[in-house]
Amino acid sequence: MRVALFITCFNDTLFPETGRATVRILERLGHEVEFPLEQTCCGQMHFNTGYQREAIPLVRRFVEIFSPYDAVVAPSGSCVGMVRELYPLAAELAGDARLAADIEALAPKVFELSEFLVKKLGVTDVGAYYPHRVTYHATCHSLRMLEVGEAPLELLKNVRGIDLVELPEARECCGFGGTFAVKNADTSMAMLGDKIRHVLDTRAEICTAGDNSCLLHIGGGLHRQRAGVETVHLAQILATTEEDTNP
């Protein structure tokens, strides 16, 4: 199986450690990972903000670059959601039936990391060790667009040493929403305020999720408050083993 890593522009630039962790997990499970260097961005920010004509060339690039692989894995539910749910709309807007057909063939091969591990590979124990009190925020797109369900929690439950605590109202949005966080900053902050309150209620030291965009938001609020809670991507927890507690 030829597995390609779709790092996402956001992780590539801001969270390289999440990418390294994803590579580590997949290699530890015996997969050879390829990273096509031509990749840039899936076009989600443009598409969701309304700059959809501008997103079409990015959609074409993505389809061209990733179509040859058997599986494409990304440590982001949101960007995978873009490909699976919204690329067909982009093709429709472009009026390009060929592109639509290519998307139809590619979309089912694009996976968010936790669903790739649990649903595609059937692995729920990746041999991780993480001796911390952790709470899990279910990101909206992984939950409701991709329907990853319990996959991230199944993986976390099998991490040795972890003290996993349930996050109250875990299914509620943190208020990030891409450009929403800037365009509707007041509403976004009001949502974040409640999310942070729930995170603090768990007394966890780490808040994790499958998407760094949500974590950038939650973490940004926690950091501003000097709350003493860190945000760490799910991949980094799963990559950590007893040999090294610092991925």
Next chain:
Amino acid sequence: MKVKTPDAFSKGKTPRFEESAKTALADTQLRRNLGKATKTIREKRKVVVEEMPDWEALREAGRSLKERTLRHLDEYLEQLEESVTRAGGHVHWARDADEANRIITSIVKSHEAEEIVKVKSIATDETKLNEHLEREGIHAFETDLAELIIQLAGETSSHILVPAIHKNRAEIRELFVRELGAEGLSDNPPDLANAARLYLRKKFLSAKVGVSGANFAAADTGTVCVVESEGNGRMCTTLPPVLVTLMGIEKVIPSWRDFEVFMQLLPRSSTAERMNPYTSFWTGVSESGDGPREFHLVLMDNGRTDVLADEIGRQTLNCIRCSACLNVCPVYERVGGHAYNSVYPGPIGAILTPQLVGIGKPGPDSLPYASSLCGACYEVCPVKINIPQVLIHLRGKVVRKKQDTGGLKSKLDPENVAMQAVAKVFSDPERFEQAQKLARIGQWPLARNGSIHRLPGRLAGWTETRDLRAVPEQSFREWWKTNRGTN
């Protein structure tokens, strides 16, 4: 909060959502009232939906029934006209709000009525019927308890189903004491309801004309349906000798049998009840002399055929006005209905309003952006309207309209300039890598210990309450090239 500003359906400009939201978010009483009310109804809904083994099949049935209706809307509407006429009713066609108001006013005037009683109806809020009648010397009495509350308060509705959701019982008590002269009234809900009942009972008995909206109308039998909780609707539709119903054309359903599906979906989704207390059905006028002797059905377009013409947007017309999407929406829960400046608030309002009034107006154009796209609305929608998808589709229409008709000003808009520049960066991996390096260098005046505390310009909204992680020393692709070769 006193709200009687123009909305998307009245003449005049409306504020953008984010401006109105700022004010609403600062209203602590509103936040508490809404947080409590939406949480209660969310939890109740969950119970009555989860007990249904075939809920998903019902949703699918509701969606496909609505979509079939919309595909053949012209035929079903003509069939409905025939059925209602055969049963002794009169059918009128209204292209827009003005025409609907004129038709209703002339019916009321032909009976020399100066007062009418009304069943809760958003369609008449959309047309501003009450204001129109008032100008013609006719006073409309709202008889739904919540509608009465906001009418007495001089406010507008803030929820599709619970128009006074923004008010608590202490506020309502004060209002009744002031407006109804109900001295010594307690804030006990039954006492409040009784005060309203005493006030309204006389109106029901004396009004010559009742005006209602419609939840559904079956094309095959001509049966119109109003679903309600209080019984005021039953009285409005049976006591006055003349009944006028204003209905958006998308409310028609193919047949009487289809109520089987919708009557299971609607009460559970809206009031979180297995069955609502009052469901009134009427077919024209009765021969026995029971109920109204004259029935008029006004079928209104008012932008709906434009919505129908949009292949992605048309699913919005599936809506059965249950308001489940409002109750689960994290945005609505915090800002309330008035921030949407429309008779249709919440997620459904954010897609329905701009489509009905047309793209290109600053206030309504801001509504598709009033969402984090979390998808909670789509998950609960009983007729499976993919609200996030339509929101995104409408954002595209808003931007394209600006770009195509806004001239130089829209080209120089900072957001447009930034988006074009970023799109160019993403079009080429080398350019992208250069931009990553530039960001790392460019952030130095802002970044301290790996964190940015203040951003300039339009991005400042982020750092008002949030720090931002600074761009780290090495990008992933740089690491890959160093450690894994170029692949």
